[in-house]
Amino acid sequence: MIGGTWHGKANWLSREHGVHWQIIEEVAAASWKDTTEPHSVLRPRLSTSDVSRMTNDAGPSAGQIIRQRRSAVAFDGRTSITAAMFFQMLQKVMPCAERGQLNRPMPWDVWPYDPAVHLMLFVHRVDGLTPGLYFLVRDRRKLPSIQQSMNPEINWVPAPSCPHDLPLWWLLEGDARQLAVQVSCRQDIAGDSAFSFGMLAEFEGGLRERGAWWYPRLFWESGLLGQVLYLEAEAAGVRATGIGCFFDDPVHEIVAVKGMAFQSLYHFTIGGPVEDRRVQTLPAYGHVKPAPPA
C-alpha cells in the first residue's frame, strides 16, 4: 500500500513449517525416475519459419498476455462466453496426438508422450451450449477405453455445433454450478465462472505399464494444460484460476469411474473475473531498468 498507515504489529513468519507431510517425501522418492526408455526424447528445434506458427497478428502480443496474466480471486456469476471462444480455448489444448511429436502444435511438441489427461467440464455460461457435463477426449484414439471405464449408461453425444476436429462430448444436461462448487472444496470460483473442469488422468494402466516414475509426469502434463489455459483465457478477455483443492472421489463418482482407471489431478475455472480492489497491480517488471545501449 503506497501512502497508507500501518495498524497492528506484524509477527515473524515461522522458521519451520508447522506440518510435516512425510508421505510427500516418500512418494517423491518412490516415483523417482531411474530408468531410461528405449525411445529417445525429441527436442523441437526452432527455425525462422517456425515463428509463423507462433504469431497471430490479431490481438495483443504473447508478451503482453504473459505479463498481464493473473489468477482470478472471484468470478462475477454473470459473464458468459461464446461457444466459438469456448471451442477455441479447447482447441489449444489438443496436442493432435495422431501426429508425430515434433509435428504437434506448440507447446505440445515439447511433450514427449501421448496425452494421458482429459477434461471433464462443468459448463455454466457458454452461449449456445446447454449447461451440463461435457468431456474433452484429448486423444481420440482413447475414446473407447475411456467410455468403458465409466458408467455404461452415459450417452456420449457430440457437443452441438462443435468443430468436427474437436472431440468434445456432451454427457449430461443440467445446472452443474453447485456440483462444481462442491467437488472443488466448496469454492465459489468453480460455479461463478463460465465453465470449470477437472483434469482426469489415465491412471492405473499407465502406472502399471511404465512404473511409478509416470506419476509425476501426469502432474506435469496437467500443469502444462493449466499454463496454456491461463494464457488462452487472458487472450480471450476472461480470466482463469487453477484449483488445487478438490475432492477426488466425488469427482470420480459423477461418471462412475471404475476402480483406479482415472484419477482427477487438478481443477481449473475460467470466466468473468471480479477485480479485487485490495490488491494493487503494478506494471510487470516495472522495477527492471532497461539495459544501457551497447
Ligand SMILES: Cc1cc2nc3c(=O)[nH]c(=O)nc-3n(C[C@H](O)[C@H](O)[C@H](O)COP(=O)(O)O)c2cc1C
Ligand atoms: C496448482 C495451482 C492450484 C491452485 N489452487 C487454488 C485453489 O484451490 N483456490 C484458489 O482460490 N486459487 C488457487 N490457485 C491460484 C493461486 O492462488 C494463484 O495462482 C496464486 O495466488 C498466484 O497468483 P497469480 O496466479 O495471479 O500469479 C491455484 C494455482 C495453481 C497454479
